[in-house]
Amino acid sequence: MGLDHLLTRRDVLGATAGALAAACTYGLRAEEKSVSKRSALEQPRIALxxxxxxxxxxxxxxGIAIGLQAVKFAEMGVVCDVDSIARDYACQKICNGKSLLVEDYRDVLSRDDIDAVLIATPDHWHAKMSIEAMLAGKDVYCEKPATVTINEGRLMADAVNKTGRILQVGTQQRTESDHRFATAIALVQEGRIGKLQRIEIGVDPGNIGGPFTTSPPPPQLNWNLWQGPAAEHEYIxxxxxxxxxxxxxxxxxKLxxxxxxxxxxxxxxxxxxDSGPSRVRGQGVFHVPYENGYPTRTDTFNTPSTFDVQCQFPDDITMVINSGENGILFEGTEGRFFVNRGKLTGLPVERLKKDPLPKDYLERIYDGPPPASHMSNFFDCIKTRKQPVSDMASHQRTITTCHLANLTLRLGRELQWNPETETFINDSEADQFISRKARPGFEIQM
Ligand SMILES: NC(=O)C1=CN([C@@H]2O[C@H](COP(=O)(O)OP(=O)(O)OC[C@H]3O[C@@H](n4cnc5c(N)ncnc54)[C@H](OP(=O)(O)O)[C@@H]3O)[C@@H](O)[C@H]2O)C=CC1
Ligand SMILES: O=C1CO[C@H](CO)[C@@H](O)[C@@H]1O
Incomplete structure (x- = not known):
């Protein structure tokens, strides 16, 4: 059967040759694709x-995990990946092969039968794809971390304001894990450990590896499009x-x-x-020498394996991020407790048996009914146009702390940060790292 039997006239006129060449033979039938016959609110059509x-x-x-979550609420119209094996496999796995297959995301954003996109590429693509998707009128579920620089976060938050689109970041700990993290937040906010003094965040060590060898990219991969806005390198x-x-x-x-x-x-x-730390310092172990904040080799992993970073927050609160047991330890004047995806432990938690949190504590945390899941919250917000649980404005602030932690290690010195102006204090060297130049042709256009 030829593709012309499967695609609408608008698809044929609108899609680029690349997208058409990649359309899988299952395709979508004309009657299924007609925008006029469906309501984007009742059943949005999405792309991965x-x-x-x-x-x-x-x-x-x-991408496969969130694609499977999303098809409970929407129809998967397009699966896009720069690797043809990955996109074929995902399309089969998520929707039994019943979606269009596309290599270049621009061929997705130009389609007017796609209402929302799920972004699960490597991180360096998140900001550019999200902003362009919102400007093209799509709502966005973007995996964490949404940015690779501090400035990308500001641009994304600005794009949300400018376009009025919904952007949910994939930080599902805000809603899931049996509300264990929401309960931890309530324990702190209800004063169950007295005045909070110290938070210790444990993260497993990052991977060490290299030197690696370069090779020609595999035939199924578009390496140019994979690299996109990142600096160009030979394939490894x-x-x-x-x-x-x-x-x-x-x-x-890992940070x-x-x-x-x-x-x-x-x-x-x-x-x-809505704010951030004023001072960040620490030590990290890199397996490649650094000069002026940049790795001196291009053939090894270059992020730190282990680290110990201290971030100073208002009210004399110190947040430590180190390579330890994965989870968060909250310490106050009257006790401490630990939370991760599998457990919530400590004396203040034990005490809840006799002295529980107020009945409506989750409603207070969420300012309404607790979401059933992170993905359901995204699709609810598409309908209500309310801000999702993981909104971009707040993610921008929290991921900035992570970028600051990386920068103090890369530069090998303490950094002073002004969270109001979102600039470093008298530190033009560090200011250079707030944004970075995109590879020509891949700049973010607002
Ligand atoms: N919220 C959560 O719990 C989790 C979130 N994540 C986040 O999800 C994202 C993806 O992680 P993960 O799935 O592990 O990574 P993978 O490398 O397994 O998947 C990313 C896919 O995107 C492809 N890709 C690269 N560039 C493009 C492009 N321009 N257009 C389309 N596809 C592209 C990659 O190709 P190729 O295969 O050739 O590299 C790969 O197939 C990350 O941001 C990560 O942080 C991941 C796990 C859990
Ligand atoms: O939640 C997660 C599980 O682990 C992955 C690998 O480190 C993370 O990327 C992810 O965010």
């Missing part, structure tokens, strides 16, 4: 940007797939990978979702 699939270890990427397998996390070009190592979750919860607990 970045599927993720590691054939070598048979590991699904995050370990730069791609899951291990992009350990290169500053594409991510921020942003897990900081995006735990620092986020900690700042919520101390009421600092």
């Amino acid at each position: 940007l970045g599927a993720g699939w590691r054939p070598d270890i048979k590991r699904n990427g995050r 397998t370990e730069r791609t797939h899951w291990t992009f996390r350990w290169w500053y070009e594409y991510a921020g190592g 942003t990978d897990w900081g995006a979750h735990h620092v986020d919860i900690a700042q919520w607990a101390i009421g600092q979702l």
Whole structure:
């Protein structure tokens, strides 16, 4: 059967040759695709940007996980990935092959039959794709960390304000894990550990690896499009797939990978979702020498493996982020407790049996009924146009703390930060790291 039997006339006219060449043979039938026959509110049509699939270890990427969550609320119209094996596999896994397959996300954003996008590419693409999607009128579920620089966060928050689109960040600890993190926030905010003094965030060590060898990119991968706004490099397998996390070009190592979750919860607990630390210092172990904040080799992972960073917040609260047991320890004048995805422990938690939190504590935390899940909250907000639980304005603040933690390690010295102006204090060298130049042709256009 030819593609012309499967695609509407508008698809044929609107899609680029690349997108059409990539359309899978299952395609979408004309009557299924007609925008006039469906309501975007009743059943939004969505696209997944970045599927993720590691054939070598048979590991699904995050894109497949959130794609499967999202198809409970919406129809998957397009699966987009720069790796044809990953997009074929994800399309089969998420919707039995019933979606269009596209290599270039721009061919998704130009479609007017897509209402929202899920972004699960490596981190260096998140800001550009999200902003362009919002400007194209789409709502966005963007995986964490949403940014690789401080400035990208400001641009994303500005784009949300400018376009009025919904942007949910994939920091699902805000809603899930049996509300364990929300309960931890309530324990702090209800004064169950007295005055909070110290928060210790433990994150597992980052990966060490290299030197790696360069090679031609595999035939199924568009390496130019994979790199996008990041600095151009020869292909190294370990730069791609899951291990992009350990290169500053594409991510921020463990400090942003897990900081995006735990620092986020900690700042919520101390009421600092609209501000940040004033001082950041610490030590980290890098397996590549650094000069002026940049790695001196291009063939090894370059983010720190272990670290110990102290961030100073108002009210004499110190947040420590180190390589320790994964989770958050809250310490106050009258007790301490620990929370992670699997447990909430400590004397203040034991005491809840006799002296529970107020019945409506979750409603107070969420300013309304607790969301059933992070993904359901996204689709609810598409309908209500209310801000989602993980809104961009607050994520921008919490991920900035993670970027500051990385920068103090990269520069090897203490940094003073002004959270009001969002600039460093008398530190033009550090200011240079607030944003970075995109590869020509891949700049963010607002
Ligand atoms: N909230 C959570 O709990 C979790 C969130 N995440 C987040 O999800 C994101 C993806 O992580 P993960 O799934 O582990 O990573 P993967 O590398 O497994 O998946 C990313 C996919 O995106 C592809 N890709 C790269 N560039 C583009 C592009 N321009 N357009 C379309 N596709 C592209 C990659 O290709 P290739 O295979 O060639 O690299 C890969 O298939 C990260 O930001 C991560 O932090 C991840 C896990 C859990
Ligand atoms: O929640 C998560 C589980 O672990 C992954 C790998 O470190 C993270 O990327 C992710 O955010």
